[in-house]
Amino acid sequence: MSAAEQQATNIALAQLAASGNSFALGQLWELNKGLLHTLFWKWYPSHKDLADAHGMTADDFEQEGFFAVEYAAKTYDPARGAFTTWLSQAMRRQISLAMSNGHRRSFADSDGNIHTTSADPLNHCSSLDIKANPENPESSTIGELQPDPTAEQAFADAETRLFNAELRQVIDDVLDRCDPSEGASIRHRYYSGLSLAATGEKMGLTASQVRTVEGRALRKLRSDARLNRWHDAVIAGESWRGTGLSAWQNGGSVEERAIEWVEKLESSR
Numbered sequence: 001m002s003a004a005e006q007q008a009t010n011i012a013l014a015q016l017a018a019s020g021n022s023f024a025l026g027q028l029w030e031l032n033k034g035l036l037h038t039l040f041w042k043w044y045p046s047h048k049d050l051a052d053a054h055g056m057t058a059d060d061f062e063q064e065g066f067f068a069v070e071y072a073a074k075t076y077d078p079a080r081g082a083f084t085t086w087l088s089q090a091m092r093r094q095i096s097l098a099m100s101n102g103h104r105r106s107f108a109d110s111d112g113n114i115h116t117t118s119a120d121p122l123n124h125c126s127s128l129d130i131k132a133n134p135e136n137p138e139s140s141t142i143g144e145l146q147p148d149p150t151a152e153q154a155f156a157d158a159e160t161r162l163f164n165a166e167l168r169q170v171i172d173d174v175l176d177r178c179d180p181s182e183g184a185s186i187r188h189r190y191y192s193g194l195s196l197a198a199t200g201e202k203m204g205l206t207a208s209q210v211r212t213v214e215g216r217a218l219r220k221l222r223s224d225a226r227l228n229r230w231h232d233a234v235i236a237g238e239s240w241r242g243t244g245l246s247a248w249q250n251g252g253s254v255e256e257r258a259i260e261w262v263e264k265l266e267s268s269r
Contacts, residue, residue, distance in 0.1 A: 013031065056098060
């Protein structure tokens, strides 16, 4: 087929394809597949690293060639030149769209040449499966070295549970040495979270009497030497909890939560 005959065929098929004739579009694609293949392999060798970074394969670009034919058929104007010339521009456009996902930015290479690439961060990230030390095949991957917030929290929770269990045992030992009514008042009030009135009902006392008994028990706890040894550990290990940005966003400031805690405490009495 001569160049003139191919141009005439391209024009006829492009007009039919532009009107929605899918068969004509397929024929136009088949007729120009060789040209698209040549255009791609002229572009690909010098852009392989860029294509690989975007996860684009030769098969992907062959599919993009079909979309280029479709676009060229819909926008081609015979008065502006040969269809193959317009198809070449359409292919370059399609490659650019495929590489940028519709979001593009310009950058300069080491030689000062300006290129256009994707502005999608996913097209410029590294795999977590890459070895941290490429020279050592036994080294861990980057993914294996990433901290696991869930695991860190699990360890912190486990330490807190052990700490609280040990502290609880010491408190129980101290309460066992107190008067039975004093130990009962602390356990009802702070272990079970009962109000003064509810505690009084269980102990057969008035709320005022419970407050008096509770006060004596708390003074004994404060003066116990074994409990005092836990004082600095509690201050150093627990006072910082709930003071970060996340806690503030979800629960308010430390001052606000302290006021709420005091109000709750007062209302329970």
